[in-house]
Amino acid sequence: MPLIVVDEVRKRFGDNEVLKGVSLNVEPGEVIAIIGKSGSGKSTLLRCINGLESIDDGTIMVGDAHVGTDEVRLRALRLRVGMIFQQFNLFPHLTTGRNVMLSPMVVKGMKESDAATLARDVLTRVGLEHKFDDWPDSLSGGQQQRVAIARALAMQPIALLCDEITSALDPELVNEVLAVVRGLAADGMTLLMVTHEMRFAREVCDRVVFMHHGRVHETGPSEEVFGNPQTPELRQFLGML
Numbered sequence: 001m002p003l004i005v006v007d008e009v010r011k012r013f014g015d016n017e018v019l020k021g022v023s024l025n026v027e028p029g030e031v032i033a034i035i036g037k038s039g040s041g042k043s044t045l046l047r048c049i050n051g052l053e054s055i056d057d058g059t060i061m062v063g064d065a066h067v068g069t070d071e072v073r074l075r076a077l078r079l080r081v082g083m084i085f086q087q088f089n090l091f092p093h094l095t096t097g098r099n100v101m102l103s104p105m106v107v108k109g110m111k112e113s114d115a116a117t118l119a120r121d122v123l124t125r126v127g128l129e130h131k132f133d134d135w136p137d138s139l140s141g142g143q144q145q146r147v148a149i150a151r152a153l154a155m156q157p158i159a160l161l162c163d164e165i166t167s168a169l170d171p172e173l174v175n176e177v178l179a180v181v182r183g184l185a186a187d188g189m190t191l192l193m194v195t196h197e198m199r200f201a202r203e204v205c206d207r208v209v210f211m212h213h214g215r216v217h218e219t220g221p222s223e224e225v226f227g228n229p230q231t232p233e234l235r236q237f238l239g240m241l
């Protein structure tokens, strides 16, 4: 059974149809890179899966839950699917540990001591347990993004959606974040990543989805998609990089 099913999804902003019948199945533990030109609909697809955007047609299932417009169900969905963005958006007035503890305490009603244990655990997974009491401002961009990953992990998601999570980082900080993602992939986390890091996509992702003008234009195992692209559009895209 796929963990995420996207079936003939359409999404429009005014006259601009951004998703034109997108279908995609994600198996548990699968690591998928979504690539494509700016404006091809990659971020919108992730946002629809997470329920941050409503859809105009088609269906999206996450686990056994329908992504509909029902606010209660949407909130439940966002508890189950983590999302990490280009911007880390940590609270500057809270320590690293407190940033990670916040959602488990506020959203799930977890006891402070349990939330602290959980926060130490997920900060260890991203290699930052020693930064528990530090302020976000004192961390590098790469470390802040790793805290944002820990914060998402603290909600014990069934899948993680990553939207260009290294795009705001200086080049020398990209690898430390990708190393964390590589570790999550090795641990069996289901990952859907919009990325411009083609080498990473090739090395770490099981499958690549190439979006073009709001459609899945080409998809397949990473080695095949990069090694032997079938469509002129994908060949041109890869050549452009």
Ligand SMILES: Nc1ncnc2c1ncn2[C@@H]1O[C@H](COP(=O)(O)OP(=O)(O)OP(=O)(O)O)[C@@H](O)[C@H]1O
Pocket: 013, 016, 018, 036, 037, 038, 039, 040, 041, 042, 043, 044, 045
């Ligand atoms: N909230 C919105 N309101 C209106 N138009 C939007 C909105 N969000 C996205 N769009 C439009 O939808 C199209 C697809 O945007 P989207 O961000 O999904 O593309 P993308 O492939 O992720 O691009 P990028 O790589 O630049 O992030 C663009 O034309 C964009 O302007």
